[in-house]
Each structure stands twice: as structure tokens, then as C-alpha cells.
Amino acid sequence: MSRARPWSRGIAFTLAIASLAIVSATVVSTPPARAAVVSSSGLRTVSCTQGNFRGEAQIRPTFTGTNSWSGSGNTWHARVESYRITRLNGQSGGNKANADVATHQVSNGTPKYSALKYSPDNLRQDGQWHSLSSQSYTLPIVMLDTSYLEASVRFVFDKSGSDPQCTARVGLPAGGLVDGIVAQRHAVGYTDPIAYCKVDTPGQRCTITKTDTKSSTVEVSAGVSVGWVTGRLTHSWTNSASVSVGCWSQELEAGQSFYAYPTGTRYTFRTATTFFGEALNPTSGTAFEVDGGVACSVITPEQGRALS
Structure with a gap:
């Protein structure tokens, strides 16, 4: 694919x-402020649909800061913990789909993108939830310059011929206060x-x-x-x-x-x-x-x- x-x-x-x-x-x-590690209040579920395929993912974002204001030591990452891919309307297809994760930072109005973290090329399309806890990407951030963060999951569905794809996103408010x-x-x-x-x-x-x-x-x-x-x-x-x-x-x-x-x-x-x-x-x-x-x-x- x-x-x-x-x-x-x-x-x-x-x-x-x-x-x-x-x-x-x-x-x-x-x-300097003490180190802080703060996780989200829970999982964030994102989804998108393309053609006869629907992809869903549960994302857990985490912030880690050793200095809250400068860029040194500030990072955040988004981890895809589980996914579900459903074939709709009798759509056929195999079990070699992907759910690739990326983290984004909007700084002074300008998006900054991380590279994609690719998933294994063997995700199932059976309409069931499956674990994907190893899927994570970390992005350094400068909090004062940040208006929000975004995590995205790009689904690449598996079928004969060209593989359809869609991207699901979740915005996370962040920055200085x-x-x-x-x-x-x-x-x-x-x-x-x-x-x-x-x-x-x-x-x-x-x-x-x-x-x-x-x-x-x-x-x-x-x-x-x-x-x-x-x-x-x-x-x-x-x-x-x-x-x-x-x-x-x-x-x-x-x-x-x-x-x-x-x-x-x-x-x-x-x-x-x-x-x-x-x-x-x-x-x-x-x-x-x-x-x-x-x-x-x-x-x-x-x-x-x-x-x-």
C-alpha cells in the first residue's frame, strides 16, 4: 500500500x-520553576470518514516541563492508545491499515508540524477497538509563543487499488497566562x-x-x-x-x-x-x-x- x-x-x-x-x-x-508533568484529564477521541471507511482513535496528550517559560525542557506528546476502523456499506478490504500520529504547535499564528510517526502496517479493519499504545510522538514547545496545540491521526485504509485516507484532529488549548x-x-x-x-x-x-x-x-x-x-x-x-x-x-x-x-x-x-x-x-x-x-x-x- x-x-x-x-x-x-x-x-x-x-x-x-x-x-x-x-x-x-x-x-x-x-x-526556575520546578519540574511539572501534567497529563490530560482523560483520553481524547477523534474520528474521520472517507468513502466507506471510518477511523477512530483515542489520544492521550501529555505535557512535560522542566522550565515553564523558556523553550528548554518543554515538550508535549500525543500517544494513540487505541484505534477502531470500520468498513461501511459492505466495503471489502484487508487488515493492513495505518493510523499515523503527528503533533502540531501554532506559534504566533504560524503552524509548526512534527514529522509523522508511522504505525505498524497491520491495523485491523474489523470495527473493533484495538490497542496501539506504542504509537507516540514528542514535540518541543515554547509556551509563551503558543496559542494552541493540535494532535492529529492520519488513517490510511486498506483496500484493493488506491488506499483512501483521512485525518482526524483534536485541538488542545495551551500557552501563557x-x-x-x-x-x-x-x-x-x-x-x-x-x-x-x-x-x-x-x-x-x-x-x-x-x-x-x-x-x-x-x-x-x-x-x-x-x-x-x-x-x-x-x-x-x-x-x-x-x-x-x-x-x-x-x-x-x-x-x-x-x-x-x-x-x-x-x-x-x-x-x-x-x-x-x-x-x-x-x-x-x-x-x-x-x-x-x-x-x-x-x-x-x-x-x-x-x-x-
Whole structure:
């Protein structure tokens, strides 16, 4: 029998200006995620018909990941565990049929195909279920770039003359996930002050006048694209913003400090990869998106001494 070709982001005080580093985002690495092996909730049955032949197969897909985000160590495979081929309408034929399996990945809209894994050339066409557990194919994947995975079984039926064939497919949702998003508007960026002054004698006042640029920050797991995360937090992420400070303090005690901070939106969220609708290796993340606003506040003497 013949086979088709396989699928080919003057006053006594000291004034100090906070240092500035202009970057689009800050990435804080965390240790790689633990290995994970997750199987589907059960077998997936696929079928197709060509002429007087009907082919059915039970597929068990499995994801194996040693690093959930990078391409290293991420694989998935589809195993055909059993098949049934039925001849319809009195169709004659032998018992040399095939059920060849392939795995597919759609990455950024572009299909990526594995080669076919050929079955033995002796599959029966008697309308009964038969085991085929040795039939499996493994495909490396990059989860962030993946919109879905697909497993397919190509049946080649056995009859006299040319052999009819058909392909049965099952789609499996997969890829990256950002969920559990909590956004706090008008938050203060205490970790990145614009400027501050410290009063050394009591009864004095501070004045802060400054124009600067502050950048948004993102803290995520190593290997996760910052741009990919921010695109899911908001439709229009602000990488940086110009801020203008004009703040005057009340009379301060010795040792107190007066700070100016950027304001923005603080996000907390979770990132994960998904397979069969199940989140794998979820990891918490945070982000601060500047909005161009300013908040000024007095720091207590104890806090001021800690900052000295």
C-alpha cells in the first residue's frame, strides 16, 4: 500500500536628589520553576470518514516541563492508545491499515508540524477497538509563543487499488497566562523617590522643586517577557512619564525628611503556563505603572535616621 508524504518586556537643611535610571522596565529574576508533568484529564477521541471507511482513535496528550517559560525542557506528546476502523456499506478490504500520529504547535499564528510517526502496517479493519499504545510522538514547545496545540491521526485504509485516507484532529488549548490581576490606582511609588530633603535643625521647612522622568517597573519570573505581561495588564502600558514637583513642607522636627514620590497604578498578578485548561507552575508578579503624578510626605525622625 502507498503512503502520503508527511507534514513538513542659608537654612540648615540638606537637599538630596534621588538618582535616576531611565529604563523601560525592571526585571527581577526568581529561581526556575520546578519540574511539572501534567497529563490530560482523560483520553481524547477523534474520528474521520472517507468513502466507506471510518477511523477512530483515542489520544492521550501529555505535557512535560522542566522550565515553564523558556523553550528548554518543554515538550508535549500525543500517544494513540487505541484505534477502531470500520468498513461501511459492505466495503471489502484487508487488515493492513495505518493510523499515523503527528503533533502540531501554532506559534504566533504560524503552524509548526512534527514529522509523522508511522504505525505498524497491520491495523485491523474489523470495527473493533484495538490497542496501539506504542504509537507516540514528542514535540518541543515554547509556551509563551503558543496559542494552541493540535494532535492529529492520519488513517490510511486498506483496500484493493488506491488506499483512501483521512485525518482526524483534536485541538488542545495551551500557552501563557496572566490572571488574578489586582490594580490599585493612585498608588505611591515609595521605592523610587524623585527627590527628598532632610532638616537638621527644628522649625525649618523644606521645598522640593524638580522636573524628572520616572520609569514603570515589572517584577516577573526569569524568562518571562515583560512586554507580554504588560500587554495583558493594560491596553496601553506607560513605560515612563515626566514628573514635575513643587512641594512645600510644614515646619519639621530635627531629623525629619520630606520626600517627593511618583504616583501610578500598582498591579499584583499571577503568571503561569496552561495546558488542558490547567495552570502549571503559577508564579506571583508585581508591577508599578507611573502616571505622571506626584505625592509628597513627611518622614518621621526614626524613619529619617534610617534613611541617613
